Amino acid sequence: MHGDTLSPPSTPVLTVCGATGAGKSSLINALVQAEVQAVGVTPTTSQAKQTQATLASGIPVYLLDTPGLAEAGRHESYLAALFDVLQKTDILLWVIGYDNRALDLDLEILRKIRAVSPHTPLLVLGNAIDRASRNFDPESFDPLGGQSGAEKAVADWLGYLEKTLAAVAPNGLMACAAGEACDDIRHQYNLAAVSARIEELLPESRRLHWQAHEKSLSERQQKGKKLILTACAAAGTVGLVPLPGVDLTLLITDLVALLLSLSKLYGRSFSQDSARALVVAGLSALASPIILHSVGKFVPVLGSLLGAGFAAATTYALGTACQRILEADQPFDLTSFTQAVREISKEYWTKEP
Ligand SMILES: Nc1nc2c(ncn2[C@@H]2O[C@H](COP(=O)(O)OP(=O)(O)O)[C@@H](O)[C@H]2O)c(=O)[nH]1
Ligand SMILES: [Mg+2]
Numbered sequence: 001m002h003g004d005t006l007s008p009p010s011t012p013v014l015t016v017c018g019a020t021g022a023g024k025s026s027l028i029n030a031l032v033q034a035e036v037q038a039v040g041v042t043p044t045t046s047q048a049k050q051t052q053a054t055l056a057s058g059i060p061v062y063l064l065d066t067p068g069l070a071e072a073g074r075h076e077s078y079l080a081a082l083f084d085v086l087q088k089t090d091i092l093l094w095v096i097g098y099d100n101r102a103l104d105l106d107l108e109i110l111r112k113i114r115a116v117s118p119h120t121p122l123l124v125l126g127n128a129i130d131r132a133s134r135n136f137d138p139e140s141f142d143p144l145g146g147q148s149g150a151e152k153a154v155a156d157w158l159g160y161l162e163k164t165l166a167a168v169a170p171n172g173l174m175a176c177a178a179g180e181a182c183d184d185i186r187h188q189y190n191l192a193a194v195s196a197r198i199e200e201l202l203p204e205s206r207r208l209h210w211q212a213h214e215k216s217l218s219e220r221q222q223k224g225k226k227l228i229l230t231a232c233a234a235a236g237t238v239g240l241v242p243l244p245g246v247d248l249t250l251l252i253t254d255l256v257a258l259l260l261s262l263s264k265l266y267g268r269s270f271s272q273d274s275a276r277a278l279v280v281a282g283l284s285a286l287a288s289p290i291i292l293h294s295v296g297k298f299v300p301v302l303g304s305l306l307g308a309g310f311a312a313a314t315t316y317a318l319g320t321a322c323q324r325i326l327e328a329d330q331p332f333d334l335t336s337f338t339q340a341v342r343e344i345s346k347e348y349w350t351k352e353p
Contacts, residue, residue: 011052011060011061011062012059012061012062012090012091012202012203012206013050013061013062013064013088013089013090013091014061014062014063014064014089014090014091014092014093014198015048015064015066015085015086015089015091015092015093016028016063016064016065016066016093016095017066017069017082017092017093017094017095017109018068018069018094018095018096018097018106019068019069019095019096019097019100019105019106020067020068020069021068021097022068022095022096022097022100022127022128023095023097023127023128023178024037024065024066024068024095025037025038025039025040025065026039026127026178026179026180026181026182027093027095027125027127027176027178028051028053028063028065029178029181029182030178030179030182030188030191031053031063031191031194031195032051032053032063032182033182034182035181035182036051037049037051037065039181048064048065048066048067048081048085049064049065050062050063050064050065051063051064051065055195055198055199058214059199059202059207059210061198064085064089066082066085069105069106069109079109079112082109082113083113083116083117086113086116086117086120089117089120090120090121090202090203090206091120091121091122091123091198091201091202092113092117092120092121092122092123093123093125093198094106094110094122094123094124094125094169095125095127096124096125096126096127096161097127097128098126098127098128098129098130098131098132098154098157099131099132099153099154099157101157101160103161103164103165106165107164107165107168110122110165110168110169111167111168113168114168121170121171121201121203122168122169122170122171123169123171123172123173123174123194123197123198123201124161124165124169124172124173124174125173125174125175125176125194126154126157126158126161126173126174126175126176127176127177127178128177128178129141129143129154129157129175129176129177129189130177130179130186130187130188130189132150132151132153132154132157133148133150136150136177136186136187136189138177138185138186138187138188138189141189143155143158143175154175158173158175161173171201174190174193174194174197175189175190176189176190176191176193176194177189177190178191217327220265220266221323221327223265224262224265224266224323224326225323227258227261227262227265227319228258228262228315228316228319228320228323229316231254231255231257231258231315231319232312232315232316232319233312234254235251235254235311235312235314235315251311251314251315252276252279252280252283254315255279255282255283255314255315255318255319256272256275256276256279258315258318258319258322259275259278259279259318259319259322260272260275262319262322262323262326263275263322263326265326266326266327268326268332270332274332277334278318278322278332278334278337279318281334281337281338282314282317282318282321282337282338282341283314283318284338285338285341285342285345286314286317286318286341286342286345317341317344317345318341320344321337321340321341321343321344322337322340324340324344325337325340
């Protein structure tokens with residue numbers, strides 16, 4: 001490992017719990033802005049499911065959707081599974097749907113959770129408050145100070161939740177609405193604030209580690225970019241003649257060297273042979289010299305060397321694909337590499353120079 005880079009910390013896990021129909025799956029979809037969890041009036045989440053997401057500030061998290069609170073018969077197995085999940089949970093989100101006031105089961109399970117995991121931050125979300133009003137307007141709705149019947153009804157319900165759950169919800173309560181679908185903006189409320197609050201509740205050590213990690217990442221990113229552009233400039237002298245006159249052997253040797261130094265920069269190394277296999281696969285993915293030529297126009301240092309398009313553009317596309325995979329800390333295989341190469345050439349193919 002390099003002294004100037006931190007290893008990525010493990011991704012924080014947010015576990016979402018609550019009664020069936022409270023809106024757990026919808027809330028995950030709304031926070032992620034995509035339909036990643038099945039939503040429905042009948043219980044649709046039978047096993048805990050994990051989704052990767054990014055909070056507003058860019059911190060990656062896992063959101064764990066759990067089955068609805070167990071009915072009496074399955075109580076023990078439900079609790080056992082829940083306590084198991086709690087072991088790896090950083091923040092627990094407890095969802096209650098408007099305007100549920102029958103909280104005996106919630107309260108009972110929350111008490112047990114507090115006893116088993118007293119230090120896990122726990123945020124209660126009073127969800128689906130849009131149901132209080134026929135003409136819900138997320139812009140103007142104000143459950144704290146508003147005077148409409150719906151606003152007062154929501155305020156009353158939130159007050160009830162607060163009072164009832166005070167002893168088991170140390171990190172407070174927020175009102176929100178996840179909407180009926182992930183793109184149902186009209187019935188979504190307070191999600192940005194929920195996301196920000198989640199971030200605040202992340203253990204301090206995790207947040208600091210991430211910030212430091214991000215910083216080292218961007219310095220490293222710059223170093224990687226420099227390596228790629230230097231190699232592009234060198235390649236400019238290799239490939240002055242476009243296909244088929246270009247000296248492929250020389251180009252391949254240079255590309256292998258570039259991939260090896262990039263992987264070293266990211267603290268991941270692969271053998272000369274696998275770098276060579278990646279280069280050959282990447283070259284065949286860039287089958288069209290026309291695409292290559294268009295990529296070449298975007299290589300900044302080449303300004304005056306446009307005629308050298310082929311080798312420089314290939315170097316740019318393969319180097320950038322390699323860096324992207326390293327940045328994302330993804331496994332290296334031929335398929336993901338050639339896919340990244342194609343994506344990059346497509347991005348540049350559709351851009352105006
Ligand atoms: N109007 C409204 N409907 C919601 C909201 N959250 C969830 N729903 C609906 O409530 C039903 C149950 O939601 P779901 O996410 O499956 O609940 P889960 O069982 O807790 O995962 C679905 O029909 C959702 O569309 C909300 O904030 N507002
Ligand atoms: Mg669900």
